[in-house]
Amino acid sequence: MKRPxxxxxxxxxxxxxxxxxxxxxxxxxxxxxxxxxYWGNPDxxxxxxxxxxxxxxxxxxxxxTVQDRKVQRGTGQYWLLMExxxxxxxxxxxxxxxxxxxxxxxxxxxxxxLTPPIVSDDVTAHVLxxxxxx
Numbered sequence: 704m705k706r707p708x709x710x711x712x713x714x715x716x717x718x719x720x721x722x723x724x725x726x727x728x729x730x731x732x733x734x735x736x737x738x739x740x741y742w743g744n745p746d747x748x749x750x751x752x753x754x755x756x757x758x759x760x761x762x763x764x765x766x767x768t769v770q771d772r773k774v775q776r777g778t779g780q781y782w783l784l785m786e787x788x789x790x791x792x793x794x795x796x797x798x799x800x801x802x803x804x805x806x807x808x809x810x811x812x813x814x815x816x817l818t819p820p821i822v823s824d825d826v827t828a829h830v831l832x833x834x835x836x837x
Contacts, residue, residue: 743807795834
């Protein structure tokens with residue numbers, strides 16, 4: 704039995720689209736900036752999120768120490784405390800990411816700035832809660 708060519712094309716396109724949805728989204732390799740991706744796989748994700756890393760760092764005890772003690776920027780103590788604050792923020796992102804429905808977490812503005820933009824949720828408030836439990 705011969706099938707019309709239109710039928711074959713429609714079936715092919717339907718299968719291609721279904722495969723694309725099954726695989727989720729991805730950031731093209733040439734647009735991937737791993738400094739802006741904190742958790743997850745940019746090659747395959749379904750539920751992306753963004754977070755304000757600056758807000759997280761400012762909420763850490765280490766950052767508060769820098770402020771309270773008026774630690775001078777550029778000193779060894781300053782950089783050690785800021786590195787610890789950054790690591791604490793990244794741990795909170797990882798903790799939140801591994802226990803949430805989100806499978807990619809990036810810097811706020813990164814995903815929306817891609818062409819085409821990737822719609823994502825701002826989960827900063829949720830990660831702040833995880834940070835406070837650290």
